[in-house]
Amino acid sequence: MIGAIIGDIVGSPYESGWMNKENFELFRKNSVFTDDTVLTVAVADAILSGVEYEDKIREYANQYRGRRFGKRFKKWLEFQVKNDSFGNGSAMRVSPIGFAFKREDKVLEEAEKSAACSHNHPEAIKGAKAIALSVYMAKNGYSKEEIRSRITDQFGYDINRNVDEIRPDYFFDSTCKGSVGEAIVAFLDSKDYEDAIRKAVSLGGDADTLACMAGGIAQAYYKKIPEYILDEAWERISSTFCDIIEKFHEAYKIGY
Template identity: 50%
Template sequence: MIGAILGDILGSVYEFGPEKDISKIKFSERSDFTDDTVLTIAVADAILTGKEFRDNLHLFGNKYPGRGYGGRFVQWLKADGAGAYNSYGNGSAMRASPVGWVARTEAEVLDVAEKTANVTHDHPEGIKGAQAIALAVFLARNGSDKEIIREKIAETFAYDLEQQYNDIQPGYFFDVTCQGSVPQAIIAFLDSNDYQSAIRKAVALGGDADTQACMAGAIAEAFYGIIPDSDCKYLDRLPDEFLFTIRQFYTSFDIAMPCGIK
């Protein structure tokens, strides 16, 4: 989960100012958390407390307004009792990573990830996107190598993961759909060497930078297990209640925490 959040923070300043040169992508004083982090925390807190995903997404989204939410999600936040709106945007995928850390089986991953998605993103592609990220995290944390992750995700969700990062990156552009952003974020992870290269490659796609780095970072944390202190320090951008939820989540589920949190 920390890997997802730091990817979001890194990508925050590049979402509407794309940068294709990986060497120029770095954290800055302007780096901050966005809706990706808010809703990831909402899902994690719901898992911890047993609250309904819908209620928690509504609660956290309204408590932290103006963090880059999509237009239809904003309308959903404003309407008490609103139902899902058949979205296939990547908002379902960006918040799903906590599921991959706590599920005990692949079937449970798919089931719970669908529950996190379909309160808003009940289109089949929206559900697939959430399931793909959660399953990739699950596989990575349980020791699967990259080829197994590639094959399993491609087989399960019919994503083309045989493409190479260097082939898709030059011509890639902004796309907020699950089908147009989730596979590319997974490829950024698959073609990475460590956590830092995964999130920077995701940003350098030149697309939905914060969300794609959030997704790639979630998988990269689970796979590599190490996040450099130079990245970890940007957790100081988070509210105290987010840090509390993160500590509780890692402690409650006996997950090794890659960053120290005071």
């Protein structure tokens, strides 16, 4: 879970930019947590407390309204209207589910529930399931090729590519269809946690969310995040968030 949050923070200064390189400054003065972190913590809190996902998502989003929420999400939040969005907001926040639940069918069921309350479009639900299942498989020792094969077969994402092939023609895309597969590729191409988030951010576009999705899977797979990265990240997260993150990692025995 902290791996997803770090990805959000690292990617935040580069959102909507044309990065096109992996050798960039990992933390800048304006490296901050955004809506990706807020809602990832909300999902984790919902799991820990047994409260409905929608209730926690609304609670956290209302408390942190200035953290770059999308227009359609804000409309859903304010007017409580049905939202059939296919944006990647459903997938950016789902990593705690892949970490917490012990059965694959339960992971997929909970991923759908967490998505559907605010992103009730088949593409958004599919994206959330794909990221949650990737985290689950990575956590449980599946190989990268097993993850690649399963996500391709079950969800149809084109992840038989590499980052160098994607990067030249990639552009800002905040839909699940245009970002979930790319984030998974960034993880699959990586050699360690830091490399995964660098590759995700290097694609440009919706960099914080790409790195958030890739970072969650990478934490689950590599099970180790460098101390200097953790130290920088903790300094940029509110104490309330830190408490929930630590409780979540302890409750589900998640290494980082």
